[in-house]
């Protein structure tokens with residue numbers, strides 16, 4: 483008798499796959515065109531047909547970031563991998579990072595820097611608020627950091643950090659500006675070069691509506707110089723921008739094999755970028771603003787309160803809604819999922835259990851989806867309240 487264990491029972495049955503409308507903070511549903519591209523046959527990481535697709539992806543990233551940066555690539559992994567790439571390349575032990583914390587993602591970056599044994603200073607705003615230029619300048623003067631981290635679209639608090647003027651301020655104090663725009667870019671204005679952002683990254687699964695697995699990132703000339711002048715080695719082979727820039731043909735040298743990336747995700751992201759390019763950035767920004775306004779209006783009509791009062795700092799891509807007193811937030815999410823197959827996002831970090839989060843990004847950002855999520859939320863609230871009586 484063989485010693486081989488039996489195959490798992492679950493794999494001998496068909497996969498149970500529910501179709502859901504993902505109206506949380508991401509991932510978004512992918513358009514059929516993106517899913518179709520992701521299912522195309524495999525190519526090798528250095529096949530010319532694949533490197534041509536990589537070049538198209540690079541052009542698309544430059545467009546949505548509004549940058550001409552040479553060092554513009556996708557890193558393999560989710561937005562977190564891009565965050566780690568920025569951290570590992572732009573900081574070394576002699577540096578100080580200043581991290582703006584107004585929610586979950588600032589906390590996450592501060593933790594990441596700390597793990598590298600690098601000095602971290604922090605400035606804080608409550609989740610749901612943003613930093614002013616004055617606060618930033620004061621902290622730059624006080625801490626003299628070499629890098630400032632800010633989250634553009636803080637998905638935990640649904641805020642949009644104003645970025646105009648921050649890059650210029652950073653450069654006045656000899657500091658680089660790193661921006662996480664995972665939950666915003668593509669759905670709101672972004673001008674990487676004009677706003678003097680030194681490093682910017684996003685994920686594939688939000689406004690691009692592509693499968694997670696490859697994340698766009700770009701480094702300014704200043705940021706690239708900082709990497710080139712490091713005195714200590716980059717503590718990651720995987721995320722070393724010197725290697726990645728070569729593999730993405732950003733250094734004028736012959737492409738060398740570095741790793742086998744998520745080829746199917748790159749096909750998907752190529753199509754996600756194509757959808758945005760065909761629509762045009764300004765149209766996309768307009769669409770996100772319009773749908774978000776329909777959502778705000780509908781939420782207020784059903785008696786719900788938005789976390790962010792100041793309209794000028796709301797991120798149209800993700801909206802945090804306060805859970806009313808006495809309401810079982812989880813029961814509402816479960817009801818909407820079971821009855822409508824609609825995902826409503828839970829709160830994250832300090833606001834877990836206190837807010838729901840509704841995402842309107844890319845393919846999912848439509849007036850029909852706004853109506854669907856409002857209907858699901860209204861009925862879920864009514865039914866879970868009744869069930870408690």
Ligand code: GLV
Pocket residue numbers: 507508637638665830
């Ligand atoms: C993920 O991006 C989240 O905000 O939950």
